[in-house]
Each structure stands twice: as structure tokens, then as C-alpha cells.
Amino acid sequence: MAVNNPVSYGNRTFTQIRADLISLIRQYYPEVLSDFTDSSVGSMMIDLNAGVGNNLSINTDRAFQETQLEYAQQRASILNIAKNLGFNIPNLRPSVTVIDFTVTVPVNGDNPDSSYYPVLSAGAQVTGGGKVFETQDVIDWRSPISNLGDPNRAIIPNLDSNGVIQSYNVTKREVVINGSTNIFKKIITVGDVTPFLEITLPDINVIEIEDVILLEGVNYSTNPSVYAFANAPLKYYEVDYLAQQKVFLENNSSSLNTATSTSEGLKAGRWFDVTRKFLKEFDTNGFCVLTFGGGNPDQDAFKNGFIKEGVSNQQFLMNYLTNTSLGEMLKRDHTLFIRYRVGGGSSSNLGTNVLTAMGNFQMTVQGSLQNVNNLVKRSLTVANPIPAVGGNDGLSTEQIRFLIKYNFSSQGRDVTLTDYLTQVYKMPGKFGSPFRANAMKENNKVVISILGINSDGSLSNTSTTLLKENIAEYLLGYRMINDYVEIRDGEIYDLAFDIDLYVENGTDSQIASNVITLVRDYFNINNYQMNEDVFLGDLQREILLANGVINIISITVYNKVGGQYSMNVIPQEFANTTTGQIKIINNTIYSTEDSMFEIKYPEKDIKVYLRKKVDLTS
Amino acid sequence: MASYNIKFPLEDDVNTNRYFLMNSVTKEAYTSDLLLLLLTSKGERYYEPDYGTNLIKFIFEPKDNITIGDIEREIKETVKNYIPSLTIDNIEFNQTGLDSEGFPIGENQVNVKINFTFEEDAFSQSGELELNF
Numbered sequence: 001m002a003v004n005n006p007v008s009y010g011n012r013t014f015t016q017i018r019a020d021l022i023s024l025i026r027q028y029y030p031e032v033l034s035d036f037t038d039s040s041v042g043s044m045m046i047d048l049n050a051g052v053g054n055n056l057s058i059n060t061d062r063a064f065q066e067t068q069l070e071y072a073q074q075r076a077s078i079l080n081i082a083k084n085l086g087f088n089i090p091n092l093r094p095s096v097t098v099i100d101f102t103v104t105v106p107v108n109g110d111n112p113d114s115s116y117y118p119v120l121s122a123g124a125q126v127t128g129g130g131k132v133f134e135t136q137d138v139i140d141w142r143s144p145i146s147n148l149g150d151p152n153r154a155i156i157p158n159l160d161s162n163g164v165i166q167s168y169n170v171t172k173r174e175v176v177i178n179g180s181t182n183i184f185k186k187i188i189t190v191g192d193v194t195p196f197l198e199i200t201l202p203d204i205n206v207i208e209i210e211d212v213i214l215l216e217g218v219n220y221s222t223n224p225s226v227y228a229f230a231n232a233p234l235k236y237y238e239v240d241y242l243a244q245q246k247v248f249l250e251n252n253s254s255s256l257n258t259a260t261s262t263s264e265g266l267k268a269g270r271w272f273d274v275t276r277k278f279l280k281e282f283d284t285n286g287f288c289v290l291t292f293g294g295g296n297p298d299q300d301a302f303k304n305g306f307i308k309e310g311v312s313n314q315q316f317l318m319n320y321l322t323n324t325s326l327g328e329m330l331k332r333d334h335t336l337f338i339r340y341r342v343g344g345g346s347s348s349n350l351g352t353n354v355l356t357a358m359g360n361f362q363m364t365v366q367g368s369l370q371n372v373n374n375l376v377k378r379s380l381t382v383a384n385p386i387p388a389v390g391g392n393d394g395l396s397t398e399q400i401r402f403l404i405k406y407n408f409s410s411q412g413r414d415v416t417l418t419d420y421l422t423q424v425y426k427m428p429g430k431f432g433s434p435f436r437a438n439a440m441k442e443n444n445k446v447v448i449s450i451l452g453i454n455s456d457g458s459l460s461n462t463s464t465t466l467l468k469e470n471i472a473e474y475l476l477g478y479r480m481i482n483d484y485v486e487i488r489d490g491e492i493y494d495l496a497f498d499i500d501l502y503v504e505n506g507t508d509s510q511i512a513s514n515v516i517t518l519v520r521d522y523f524n525i526n527n528y529q530m531n532e533d534v535f536l537g538d539l540q541r542e543i544l545l546a547n548g549v550i551n552i553i554s555i556t557v558y559n560k561v562g563g564q565y566s567m568n569v570i571p572q573e574f575a576n577t578t579t580g581q582i583k584i585i586n587n588t589i590y591s592t593e594d595s596m597f598e599i600k601y602p603e604k605d606i607k608v609y610l611r612k613k614v615d616l617t618s
Numbered sequence: 619m620a621s622y623n624i625k626f627p628l629e630d631d632v633n634t635n636r637y638f639l640m641n642s643v644t645k646e647a648y649t650s651d652l653l654l655l656l657l658t659s660k661g662e663r664y665y666e667p668d669y670g671t672n673l674i675k676f677i678f679e680p681k682d683n684i685t686i687g688d689i690e691r692e693i694k695e696t697v698k699n700y701i702p703s704l705t706i707d708n709i710e711f712n713q714t715g716l717d718s719e720g721f722p723i724g725e726n727q728v729n730v731k732i733n734f735t736f737e738e739d740a741f742s743q744s745g746e747l748e749l750n751f
Binding site for chain 2: 050
């Protein structure tokens with residue numbers, strides 16, 4: 001006969017367990033206990049048991065919940081899940097701004113004497129508001145382009161009372177990032193030569209690790225120079241996970257590193273195999289922890305042990321003896337130097353013109369006259385024309401939760417066209433960065449179309465081979481194995497406008513000027529992406545809002561081709577092939593996937609005609 | 619012999635060698651229940667925070683009729699909620715004289731005698747519980 005089990009083992013709450021226990025006692029011990037009122041001692045004991053059972057269930061649920069990304073509540077749990085899924089959580093974020101670095105240089109004929117153009121070393125400090133900001137790369141006044149590829153040099157003459165140019169103020173506008181550089185030193189002893197050694201930096205506000213080097217010997221009384229950090233033979237590289245075999249670094253041996261590209265701040269990049277690598281993570285208290293590799297790069301064991309015993313298949317044994325696929329252990333009797341930046345946080349956001357002083361910096365001027373060189377150096381002034389923004393106090397638990405999901409879904413691979421596009425913009429700035437890019441599929445291959453920007457701020461579709469090579473090389477580390485990627489220059493469609501307006505006062509040139517400015521701003525290339533159509537309705541609405549404009553009589557749009565303009569011809573049908581007048585369809589000018597619109601010369605390509613009321617009775 | 623519940627205060631059952639002495643008589647069972655209820659402070663019972671009384675708070679109250687009235691109300695309300703089958707007939711407060719065991723009632727003591735009745739089958743039974751505060 002089947003026994004009716006009074007206990008359900010799936011029950012978890014106090015009420016359920018209590019009812020189960022009472023049911024059990026009623027079935028099996030009716031002669032012993034029959035008083036189940038709250039006031040009986042037996043009930044008290046049943047409550048005690050049910051309560052303990054309930055608590056255990058809650059804790060089991062909670063422990064399980066903390067392993068689930070969707071439900072975990074404790075920050076430590078979220079961080080552990082992130083670690084398991086290979087997502088490296090960033091700590092504090094530093095604010096970023098641009099600084100106008102201005103020097104005064106002497107005159108040479110009608111131009112500044114470029115031999116006195118200075119060079120400011122990377123890591124130059126700009127201070128103000130109790131904060132320190134640093135430059136990321138060398139600032140070379142000889143180059144009109146910034147390290148991010150934007151035109152950034154302005155030259156303003158200084159005139160005396162007779163209108164004669166006495167000198168030039170030459171301003172380079174460069175990005176600076178909040179934070180100052182610290183160096184951590186550790187002597188590696190026998191005990192430190194252990195797989196996956198973890199080193200915790202003493203600062204809680206670490207923003208990034210700049211360099212990690214290992215120098216032979218232990219008697220270092222001073223810190224290595226920036227040059228020594230850059231050129232140390234035992235250099236360790238930051239990776240996203242220790243199994244990562246390649247990192248994207250400068251390729252100094254590339255034939256693409258020409259004088260032109262270098263002067264533009266561009267360097268050839270390539271994926272390099274690395275075995276000296278480390279992982280950067282932040283613990284639950286916000287301290288930065290570096291985890292080094294677990295392999296032993298030392299081949300002495302091989303040479304002194306196996307070869308002597310007659311085992312000579314080096315390739316076979318190296319798989320076991322010097323397997324550094326998860327990185328190398330540190331070496332004893334060496335000194336580890338870690339150069340890192342600290343700062344960041346929301347307090348690093350500052351207002352305009354707060355950063356007005358220089359901290360530590362190295363500037364070289366190599367003109368022929370030393371006293372002039374010194375004058376140029378002393379003339380250096382700085383100011384931030386825009387506020388320092390972007391600093392924040394790290395990611396909240398909820399932000400981390402959502403970022404883990406995205407990170408896990410993409411898994412560092414380029415699968416969709418959007419992935420490719422995102423990856424192009426993530427390429428480190430020193431290897432170049434297109435002003436605009438778009439990814440498209442063409443004949444079963446992925447085409448990345450890029451546009452650059454000229455020193456006058458207009459679009460350019462003559463990007464250097466180096467930039468295209470760098471992008472192609474960079475995407476190699478992320479693309480799917482069966483994807484073929486082609487990088488090519490995009491198309492620029494230069495537009496011109498004839499705008500016929502009915503206005504209150506037909507002679508008011510101010511109205512025309514306002515409308516020209518309005519149209520120029522409307523077509524500001526910074527507001528457009530590639531493959532973005534132009535809806536004339538929006539433009540018409542804005543023109544109608546201009547002071548003095550009563551009605552729009554007509555807007556005629558032309559495609560300017562050749563000469564000073566781009567050679568690209570818009571695919572939309574022409575109303576007049578001689579003038580290049582575009583046939584407007586659906587009040588829209590249609591773009592293509594690899595193109596972008598521009599009014600190259602707004603001062604002559606936007607013509608506004610004003611008409612006033614016509615007296616029909618006369 | 620069938621038992622109702624566990625005797626309170628807890629005692630070893632030396633005759634049967636069980637851990638607890640059990641109540642086999644209804645009146646004793648009610649007396650144990652009442653005693654446990656009155657001596658449990660509110661919040662003490664696991665998962666039943668309202669179970670029990672607040673009699674402990676009267677320890678530092680003045681020994682006057684107001685306090686006595688409050689104690690009486692507290693006992694009656696609690697019993698009504700948690701042992702509804704028990705009816706409190708009378709609560710007697712003695713501040714002088716001797717208690718039921720013949721000990722003199724101290725200057726800072728109150729002797730409380732609770733007379734209760736309950737229904738058992740067709741009969742009405744009565745019992746008494748004495749407490750010293």
C-alpha cells in the first residue's frame with residue numbers, strides 16, 4: 001500500500017515547512033503531541049525547525065541568485081560574473097578636454113620661422129582647479145594636424161602700432177586627459193616567481209596602466225625615464241585575457257612609416273605575438289590588480305636537464321617546459337616598474353579656461369639662436385577653450401550588468417557590419433582614425449568606406465595607404481575567418497544651393513547673410529554621417545524661421561564636380577546636366593552607403609536671392 | 619498513555635526516560651500553554667514576533683493600581699488572541715501576605731493569581747495559575 005507522505009521536499013517557506021511538520025507529527029506521533037496551538041512548547045519547537053528550514057532555503061536561493069547576472073545584487077558578485085565572462089571593468093573615468101598650447105615664434109619673411117617651432121614631449125602636464133591633465137602624445141608645432149588626425153594649428157600674427165608683423169602666435173589645439181603619472185617599483189624575489197602573480201597597486205584611483213617593464217638587477221635608486229620605459233627589452237603588455245596571443249602595436253619596421261605619415265602623427269600598426277603580458281582588473285575595493293602569466297620562459301631546465309640526458313627534440317619539449325601561451329612568470333633578481341596614471345572621477349570635470357598653468361613638461365626648440373629658443377619656450381601659454389567633461393566615478397552595478405551582457409554577446413568578434421564599424425573607431429588614435437566610416441556588404445565581402453578631413457576642415461577622400469593598411473590590419477584581429485574586408489575611400493558629393501526667398505525687405509543683406517549662415521550650419525559635416533540623406537523639408541522649415549523671411553520661392557540644388565571639388569558625381573538624376581542641377585525627388589537628396597554630402601565653399605556655393613512684394617495693381 | 623503537549627517549564631521524564639515530561643491532563647496542558655504565553659516576551663518567538671506579552675516592561679513601573687490595571691489588560695488581551703479556547707475569569711493581585719507556597723510577598727513584588735476556565739467535551743473545567751512579578 002502506498003504510504004501517504006506528509007512532507008513535500010519541495011516546500012521552502014516557513015508556513016509550508018511548519019504545515020509539513022505538523023502533518024508529519026499528526027500522522028506518525030498522534031499519541032505524543034496533539035496540541036498545535038501557538039502557545040504550546042511543541043509548536044514553539046516546530047516553529048524553530050520551520051524557521052531554520054526557511055532561512056536555509058532563502059540562503060540557498062540567494063547564493064544561487066548571486067551567480068545569475070540578471071538577479072545578482074552584490075557588487076562583488078557582479079564583478080565575479082564579469083571576470084568569468086572576460087569583461088574587464090573600467091575603474092574611474094578621467095575627464096577630457098582640449099588645450100590651446102600657444103607659443104610665440106619669430107618672423108621669417110611673411111611667415112612664422114618654422115625652425116623655431118617647438119616639440120612638446122608626451123606626458124606634458126597642464127594644471128588648474130587642483131587637477132592635473134596630461135598630453136598623450138608628442139605635440140609637434142611643425143605639423144598642422146593633431147595626433148587624432150584633425151587640423152589643429154592656428155597662426156595669428158602679432159602686429160606693432162605700424163601694422164608690421166613682429167611675431168606669430170602659433171597655437172596647437174590638442175586633447176589632454178585628466179590624471180598624473182605614478183611609478184610603482186617592486187623587486188622580484190624567488191617568492192614572486194610564481195604562476196599568475198598578482199600585484200596590487202597602492203592607489204585607489206588608477207585610470208590606466210601605461211607601461212610595465214622588468215629591468216635586470218635590484219639596485220635601482222631612480223625611476224626609469226619615459227624613453228627607458230618605451231624601449232626596455234623586457235616589456236609587458238596589457239591584454240584583455242591572458243590567453244590573448246596578439247596585441248596591436250606600432251610597427252617601426254613598416255615601409256609605410258614615411259616622413260609624411262610621421263609628420264601627420266600616424267604610425268603603422270601591426271598585431272604582434274606577445275608572451276610577456278598581464279591582465280588589469282579592479283578588486284571590489286577599487287584597487288587595481290595586475291595578474292601576470294603562468295609560463296616559464298627560462299630554457300635552462302631544457303638545456304641543463306633534457307639535452308644532457310639525450311632528449312633533443314626541442315620543439316616537443318618546449319610545449320611543456322616553456323609553454324607561455326598564458327603569459328610569462330616574472331624573473332627573479334629583476335626589478336619591476338609599473339608606470340600608471342591616477343586621477344579621474346567626476347571631480348575632474350572642470351569649466352572653461354580653468355587649466356591655465358603648465359606642470360612638468362619637456363619642450364625642445366631647435367632654432368639656430370639659443371636665446372630665441374629660450375624665448376619660444378618661455379612664451380608657452382595654455383588654456384582650455386571648452387570644459388573638461390567625461391569624468392565619472394566608475395560604473396554603477398546596473399551599468400556593469402548591462403555592459404556584461406553586451407560584451408558577452410559580441411565576444412570581441414566582428415560579426416555584423418555595426419561590429420566592424422565600431423571596431424574601426426576603437427583603433428588607437430596614433431594609428432589613424434577616419435573622420436567618418438561606414439561598413440557595407442558588397443559582392444559577399446565587407447567594405448569599409450572611410451572619409452578623412454583636410455586641414456581646412458573640409459572632407460577628404462584621399463586617405464593615406466597607411467591608414468587603410470592600419471585599419472585592415474587592426475580588423476584582422478577581430479574579423480570572422482571567412483570575411484574578406486576591403487578598405488576604400490568614400491565618395492564626397494559637393495553641393496551648391498540657389499535659394500530664392502520672398503522677404504519683408506528685399507534689400508536687407510542681413511537676411512541673406514543669416515540664411516547663408518543657417519544653410520552652412522545645417523550642412524555642417526560634423527552633424528552628418530555617411531549614408532545620411534538630406535531632407536529639404538527640414539532645411540526649408542529652418543529657413544522659414546529666419547527673421548524677415550516670409551516664404552521660400554524655390555531651392556535649387558547643384559552637384560559640383562571636378563576642379564576644386566570632388567570628382568564624385570551624385571547618382572541622383574540631374575535636371576540639367578550642364579549646370580549639375582539635381583532633380584529633387586520626394587524633396588530629398590539621396591545619399592549612398594559610401595558617401596557624404598558637403599558644401600565645400602559655403603561663401604560662394606550658397607546663393608540667396610531676395611524678392612519683395614510685387615504690386616500687381618501697378 | 620496519550621499526551622497533549624510538552625510540560626512547561628521543561629522537565630525530564632524520569633519514568634519513561636524521555637527527554638520531556640508530557641502533559642496528559644487537559645488542565646495541565648492549558649496551564650503550560652498559559653505559562654509559556656505569559657513568560658514569552660513579544661519578539662522572542664522565532665517567526666511570530668507578536669506572540670507573547672509585554673509584562674517584562676512593567677518591572678520598573680510604579681507599584682500602583684494603574685500598573686496593575688495595565689498588567690490585567692495585557693494578560694487578558696494576549697490570552698484572548700493566542701489561547702481563545704481559554705477564558706480568564708479572574709486575576710487577583712496580592713501585594714502583601716504569603717504566596718501559594720507560603721513565602722512572603724516582597725515589598726517590590728506582586729503576586730498574580732489567574733483563574734481560568736475551558737471547555738472539555740460537555741464539561742466546563744477550571745484552573746489556576748500563580749505568578750510572582
